[in-house]
Amino acid sequence: MSAKFRVEGLTKSYGSNVVVDHLDLEMEEGEFLVLLGPSGCGKTTTLRCLAGLETPESGVIDFKGRHVFDSGRRLNVPAHKRDVGMVFQSYALWPNMTVRKNIAYPLKVRKMREALAGGRVEEAAAMVHCEHLLDRYPSQLSGGQQQRIAVARGLVSRPDLVLFDEPLSNLDARLRDTVRTEIHRLHESLGFGAVFVTHDQSEAFALGDRLAIMRAGRMEQVDTPQRVYADPATDYVAEFIGMSNRLELHRGAEGWRTNAGVDIALERDLPDSDAVVARLWPDDLELYRDLASVPSGVVPLEAELLSSEFGGRTYDVTVAAGQEELRLRASSALHGSWLRGAEEGTKVVVGLRPETMKVYPLDAAAAGAEAVARPLVAAS
Known part of the structure; x- marks a missing residue:
């Protein structure tokens, strides 16, 4: 089956700075695709090109067999004719309009008179549990309420594709989790296609059917959250998703x-590699007081304590093991009694199990976006 939404050779520059670099991407109808990466990797620019808010220098964007951008044909369908919904990071609600008018705006722009008269606005507000706010103004709403209204506005016209530009980043932690759950619920019930931009891997893992991890305007890995977690394709991906521990x-x-x-x-x-980089999750490392405590099958690394931060059931511990700085989580029940008063420089031992490591060629790890290497050793 051919992809319903397709991007080929998309390139966007600002002066000499290439932000999106010959990017190819496909997604199916109803799929929730997350563009994941750090600031400056090109994910928001890619989203804005899909929306028609930026004009690429080259490439093709195809929505369900309809080209909305084709540099070769000099075709560029304007944003309001692309049948997309947009949810912005900053909410972008009109301050002089009521909630009702803000939600109704996409219907008016598209001249969807039957939808306006048929209760579509009230239906969209009810989907995000904000029907009681229709006559208020944005200044009278909390941040969480404003973002829910922005989601309702993005969905009200029932577009082919909904684009989310880091919609949760301005919310506090509790609201972020609540609105994330709302977005997931709406996608499950309505089945709209979505492209969601974030730099937060927890959001990406929770929401995405697939993750597209970006680096320097290109795709580093595109796969399901489960496979990205279990088998990060490169050292860059492993580090970005949270495998923060690095051993040469x-x-x-x-x-x-x-x-x-x-x-x-x-x-x-590993016959072709004389130097490699091993990656481990913080949970893959174990803390011990001395070498005698380390069980068989665990590789001990002598280290010095740099810091320990109480986090409830665990301590977030940072140690120096030779030239490497390692992070791990230690059980408060096992180690809290001595970690609570431990000073910087305290001698400790960190244990690792080789089967938990992901190993990559050192030259590929250092070469950056030009080298995309598969792991040499996978977890068993």
Whole structure:
């Protein structure tokens, strides 16, 4: 089955700065695609090109067999004729309009008179539990209410595609979780296609049918959240999704060794690599008071305590192990009694299990966006 929404060779520059670099992307009807990446990677510019708010230099954008942009044909369908809904980071509600008029605005622009007369505005407000706010003005609403209204406005015309530009970033933590759940519920019930931009991996994992992780205007990995989590394609992806612990390993006469001189047995030979980078989740590391406490099968790394932050059931612990700085979560029940008063520089031991590591060629990790390498060793 061919993709319902397709982008080919999309390029967008600002002066000499190439923000979107010959990007290709496909998604199916009803799919929730998340563009994930740090600031400056091109995700919002890509979204604005889809919406018709930015004009690319080259490429093709196809919505369900209809070209809305084609640089070769000099075709550029204006935003209000693309049948997309847009939910902005800043809400972008008209301050001089009531909630009712804000939600109704896309219907008026598209001249959807039957929808206006048929209660579509009230229906959209009810979907986000804001029907009692229709006669208020934006200044009379909380941030969470304003964002719900923005979502209702994006959905009211029942567009083919809804575009979300970091819609949760201006909300506090509790509201962010609530509105995220609302968006997920609406997508599940209405089945609209969506492209959602965020730099927050927890949002991406919670919402996306697929994640498109961007770097320097290109796609680094496009896959389901489960596969991205289990098998990050590159060192860059592994770090970005939260595998913050990085160990350099170099081949020696007896196998692989860390910069601190600790030997680690990898599961299979890596004949073409003399230096690799290993990535681990904070939860993959274990904290011990001394070497004698480390069980068999766990590789011990002697370290010094840098900091420990109480987080309820766990402490977020940072240690220095040779040249590497490592982060882990330690059980408050097991370690809280001594971590609470431990000083910087306290000698500790960090344990790791080689089977939990993802390993990448060191040169690919350093080469940046030009090198996209598969993991050499996967978790068993």
